Amino acid sequence: MTTGPLADLRILDLTQALAGPFCTMLLADLGADVIKVEPPKGDMTRGMPPFPEDRTGCDYGGYFASINRNKRSIVLDLKTEPDRDVFLRLAERADAVAENARVGVMDRLGIGYERLRERNPRLVYAAIRGFGDPRTGVSPYAEWPAFDVVAQCMGGVVGTTGSEGSTGVPSGPSVGDLFPGTLAALGIVSAVHAARGSGRGQFLDVAMYDALVALCEAAVYNYSYNGRVLGPRGTGHPALCPFDVFPTRDGAAAIAAPTENHWKLLCAAMGEPWLATDPRYDNNLKRVAAAAGVRQIISAWTRRHTKREVVATLAGKVPVGPVNTAADIFADPHARARGMLVEVEQPGRNAPVVLPGPPIKLTATPAAIYRRPPRLGEHTDEVLAEAGIARRGQA
Secondary structure (H helix, E strand, O other), X not given: OOOOOOOOOEEEEOOOOOHHHHHHHHHHHOOOEEEEEEOOOOOHHHHOOOOOOOOOOOOOXXXXXXXXXXXXXXXXXXXXXXHHHHHHHHHOOXXXXXXXXXXXXXXXXXXOHHHHHHHOOOOEEEEEXXXXXXXXXXXXXXXXXXXXXXXXXXXXXXXXXXXXXXXXXXXXXXXXXXXXXXXHHHHHHHHHHHHXXXXXXXXXXXXXXXXXXXXXXXXXXXXXXXXXXXXXXXXXXXXXXXXXXXXXXXXXEEEEOOOHHHHHHHHHHOOOHHHHHXXXXXXXXXXXXXXXXXXXXXXXXXXXXXXXXXXXXXXXOOOXXXXXXXXXXXXXXXXXXXXXXXXXXXXXXXXXXXXXXXXXOOOOOOOOOOOOXXXXXXXXXXXXXXXXXXXXXXX
16 A cells, blocks of 8 residues: 555656656655556666566566656557547646656657646646756757766766766766756655645756756855865865775775764774874864875774774764675665665566665655556556546547
8 A cells, every 4th residue: 555645646757767767766655656658668778687587577677677666657659649638638637747858859749848737737747857948947958868977977976076186987876867856856746735735837847967066066165165176086075084985904984083072082992092182183174184194094993904893893983884785785784674675576477676665764654665666558557447548549
């Protein structure tokens, strides 16, 4: 059963790839009825690995499964008039529509915001695009296609990530997709809230470029205040010290002790209590100025220990954490205790797959994974019947 607080929302999901499906997945985890409208060939990610053993019984792999759980799938060919009519009828009963096509695609199909608003004035229409939609601000790049790595580069992530002195590297997670998707989910909930009060829906969009600029807020204010261009910072922090990843005998661990109390506790744990009052290091600004020396001192201690030993010494006193692999996360009792590793059934003769659980924890109306990812078109008849459409294009 759906238990989340958004159980009274119905979302028509026209999105594909990552940013849009992640957005609607967040809403579905929180209880929204998300109807994934797919073209006859399905979402492009259905064919992306890793795949389950029984591919005949399951028409998707891990990429699709991870971001499309809790959704119902219907197939509509929106290039045909009968299926467009079906979509328009479904939009009359929806709270929101989400899409992440390039500028103008939905308008040319005859299902853009203005057309849908005629059928449902309360409808919220959300778009995720590389550089935004002209309805909210005309970008010189509006017609450009975009992917995660482009947004990461243009928005500032790559330019501030990687080894010091390098030209930068992309973030491991696809934050150029995931963060815009997260913001779009918040935008949809906010706009639906407003529509229920006013009776009027609205258009909203999140540009991937814009979202990454917001994420790189430190780069913006540093340049604004004093013209400082933040480059790749390695594993340290430009304004806090120590706030870094340190080598251990078997890997690495993060240690963050920028406050005077944490610095004192760290020095004592390293067996060097005198460092806490050393005039070279006795406040955060001095330590930032002498960051290379501070790193050398701490690294000399961490290299003598395993990451487990470092964590055990500092745990509960100084912010500390090991650099985890996926195997480490699976073995960590925190992930299981917090419901962040959830077994989800797969269709066909396949074993369950483990997916990340919902990170938003609510006590009265909990988010959950309550439905496995759908096979292509699995719920077409069900959804059309609910809307009183016996066959496509016919009442």
